[in-house]
Amino acid sequence: MxxxxxxxxxxxxxxxxxxxxxxxxxxxxxxxxxxxxxKEVEAKSYLTMFIKQLSVVYIYELSVCLENYGIIxxxxxxxxxxxxxxxxxxxxxxxxxxxxxKITKKILxxxxxxxxxxxxxNIVVNDGKLLYTNFEDxxxxxxxxxxxxxxxxNEEVLExxxxxxxxxxxxxxxxxxxxxxxxxxxxxxLENYINGKRYSYSVFKLFSNSKNLEQPDKIFILxxxxxxxxxxxxxxxxxxxxxxxxxGDIINLEFKTYLRKYKSLIIxxxxxxxxxxxxxxxxxxxDKINKKITNKNFYAVNRxxxxxxxxxxxxxxxxxxxxxxxxxxxxxxxIITSFFEKSINIDIDDESIMMTNFLKCCREKGMVKEDIDxxxxxxxxxxxxxxxx
Numbered sequence: 001m002x003x004x005x006x007x008x009x010x011x012x013x014x015x016x017x018x019x020x021x022x023x024x025x026x027x028x029x030x031x032x033x034x035x036x037x038x039k040e041v042e043a044k045s046y047l048t049m050f051i052k053q054l055s056v057v058y059i060y061e062l063s064v065c066l067e068n069y070g071i072i073x074x075x076x077x078x079x080x081x082x083x084x085x086x087x088x089x090x091x092x093x094x095x096x097x098x099x100x101x102k103i104t105k106k107i108l109x110x111x112x113x114x115x116x117x118x119x120x121x122n123i124v125v126n127d128g129k130l131l132y133t134n135f136e137d138x139x140x141x142x143x144x145x146x147x148x149x150x151x152x153x154n155e156e157v158l159e160x161x162x163x164x165x166x167x168x169x170x171x172x173x174x175x176x177x178x179x180x181x182x183x184x185x186x187x188x189x190l191e192n193y194i195n196g197k198r199y200s201y202s203v204f205k206l207f208s209n210s211k212n213l214e215q216p217d218k219i220f221i222l223x224x225x226x227x228x229x230x231x232x233x234x235x236x237x238x239x240x241x242x243x244x245x246x247x248g249d250i251i252n253l254e255f256k257t258y259l260r261k262y263k264s265l266i267i268x269x270x271x272x273x274x275x276x277x278x279x280x281x282x283x284x285x286x287d288k289i290n291k292k293i294t295n296k297n298f299y300a301v302n303r304x305x306x307x308x309x310x311x312x313x314x315x316x317x318x319x320x321x322x323x324x325x326x327x328x329x330x331x332x333x334x335i336i337t338s339f340f341e342k343s344i345n346i347d348i349d350d351e352s353i354m355m356t357n358f359l360k361c362c363r364e365k366g367m368v369k370e371d372i373d374x375x376x377x378x379x380x381x382x383x384x385x386x387x388x389x
Contacts, residue, residue, distance in 0.1 A: 012069055013069050013071075014314065015250050016314045016316060017065070017311050017312075017314045018161065018251075019250070019251055019252065019253070020308060020311060020314045021062060021065075021157070021161065021311055022158070022161050022251060022253065023253045023254070023257065023258055024054075024058045024258065025058070025154055025155075025157045025158035025161065026158055026245065026253055027243075027253070027255055027258040028051060028054060028055055028058065028154050028158075029154065029155050029158050030179060030183075030243075030255075031047065031050070031051050032051060032151055032154075032155070033176075033180075034047065034183065034187060034190065035047040035048055035051065037187060038187070038190070038191050039191070040191050040195040042124050042131070042194075042195050042196050042197070042198065043190070043191045043194045043195035046124075046131060046132065046194040046195075046226075046230070047190075047194065049132070049136075049137060049226060049230070050230050050231075050234060052147065052150075053093050053227075054262065055150050055151060055154050056086055056089040056090050056093070056150060057090055057093065057265070057309055058154065058309075059086060059150055059153055059154060059157075060086050060087060060090040061309050061310055061311050062077075062157060062311060063077045063078065063083075063086070064310070064311075064312065065310075065311035065312045068312050069312075078153075079149055079153075082146070082149060082150075085146060086150070093269065094269060094272075096272070096273070096276055097219060097220065097223045097224070097273065098216060098219070098273075098276050098277065103219060103223065106135070106138055107219075109138070110135070110138055111369070112135075112203050113202075113203065113204060114203060114204060114207070114215060114218060115204060116204055117202050117204050117205060118202055118203075118204065119200045119201065119202055119352075119355045119359070120202060120203055121133055121134065121135060121200070121201045121202060121203050121206065122134035122198055122199070122200060122201065123198070123199055123201045123206070123346070124196040124197065124198050124199075125196050125197055125199060125346060125348065126193070126194070126195060126196035126197075128346060129346065130225070130344060130346055131194065131196045131226075131229075132225060132226035132229075132230075133201075133206075133222060133225065133226070135222040135223060136222070136223055136225075136226055136227070159172075165247065165251070167247065175245070179243065179245075182241055182243065183238075183241060183243070185241075186237060186238060186240075186241060189237060190237050193233060193236075193237055194230075194233060194237075198356070199348055199352050199353070199356045200352065200355040200356040200358075200359050201352060203218070203222070205345060205347070206344050206345060206346075207221075207343065207344065207345065208345050209344075209345040210342070210343045210344075210345075212280070212281065213281065213343060214279045214280070214281065216277045216278075216279050216282075217277065217279050217281045217282070217343070220273055220277055220282075221340055221343055221344065224269075224270065224273065225340055227266060227269075228266060228270065228333060228336050228337060228340070229337055229340070231259065231262055231263055231266060231333070232333060232334075232337060234259065235259050238255060238259075242254075242255070242256065243255040243256075260305065260322075260325060260326070260329070261305055261306070261308055261309070263325075263329045263333065264302045264303075264305040264306040264325070264329070265306050265309060266333070267302055267306075267329060267332055267333070268302070268303065268306045270336060271299075274286055281339070285335060285336065285339055288335050289332055289335055292331050292332075292335060293328045293331060293332060295324055295328060297321075297324060298324055298325070298328045301317070301321045301324050301325055302325060302328075302329065304317070304321070305317060305325065354384065357383075358379075358380055358383045358384075358389075359372070361383060361388065361389055362379070362389065365389060
């Protein structure tokens with residue numbers, strides 16, 4: 001990584017590209033620092049999922065950019081055995097969730113049953129509202145060493161660019177202190193907003209009030225719910241404190257701009273999903289979007305911004321284009337989140353609480369799903385009457 005110290009000395013690398021890389025790296029680092037300061041487990045987990053997917057996209061695209069400009073080859077940029085894994089993880093964000101072997105395997109492993117009341121899901125609920133389910137990340141690779149390497153690499157990129165811009169360590173420290181002071185009041189608000197309690201729940205029960213949902217609709221909601229709603233939550237929490245960093249006349253970093261690009265990426269992913277679902281509900285959603293978003297330039301401008309994930313060719317937006325995005329991106333995402341909220345049923349009753357405590361007790365005894373399934377009735381009966389197994 002030390003070789004990219006010459007990143008700003010490459011004559012072909014435009015300042016717009018350096019600014020884009022720096023912006024993504026800086027705000028990733030800020031969110032990572034906030035995540036580390038959170039005390040509540042579910043809040044920390046929620047923010048971790050938010051930054052994980054972006055970190056892989058940015059690191060992959062940065063490695064492509066640096067190799068294209070002859071600064072450093074991918075093989076030297078990554079630690080051993082990281083390159084292939086980063087590419088796979090990056091593709092996972094964009095892969096189709098329909099007719100997917102990965103999704104089919106996940107459904108089988110979790111024992112998902114769309115037609116019977118089976119406690120096959122974990123949900124995290126805050127103030128009666130769903131934050132996320134464990135369907136998205138169930139049995140995903142928990143390789144902490146890999147993810148820590150990705151996080152470290154992101155931060156190292158940031159540190160390297162600061163050094164290349166000849167910004168000394170004391171100035172960087174003061175910069176972070178100012179930002180930390182600015183966001184300190186947000187941290188407890190963030191922790192309360194994205195923290196919740198975990199319950200055992202049923203996919204069948206989750207969709208019990210929406211008889212018109214087809215199986216692809218349900219998979220779409222289960223797999224994309226957190227991806228879409230999290231960007232709305234994060235934006236809402238940070239909207240009260242505009243975070244902007246200006247270094248000289250050339251470096252301008254804005255958190256709002258950072259989120260705008262993330263939203264463009266999500267809209268691109270969701271648009272592809274909706275086209276492939278091809279259910280009556282997906283057609284209704286598309287129709288609502290088309291009626292609400294009347295500006296014909298929106299999708300082209302959104303795609304233009306989305307393509308800025310590729311650092312090799314950064315395109316600046318005009319003020320008019322930014323206005324188009326700020327109005328229409330939120331309308332697009334609100335239509336999707338409204339569909340989600342109307343489709344799900346959250347009802348934490350006594351049975352849900354009992355089952356949550358039962359499975360927690362099983363885990364504490366070191367039992368896995370296969371152990372529980374073998375003698376489920378007797379184990380649950382014993383727990384029901386004694387509170388233990």
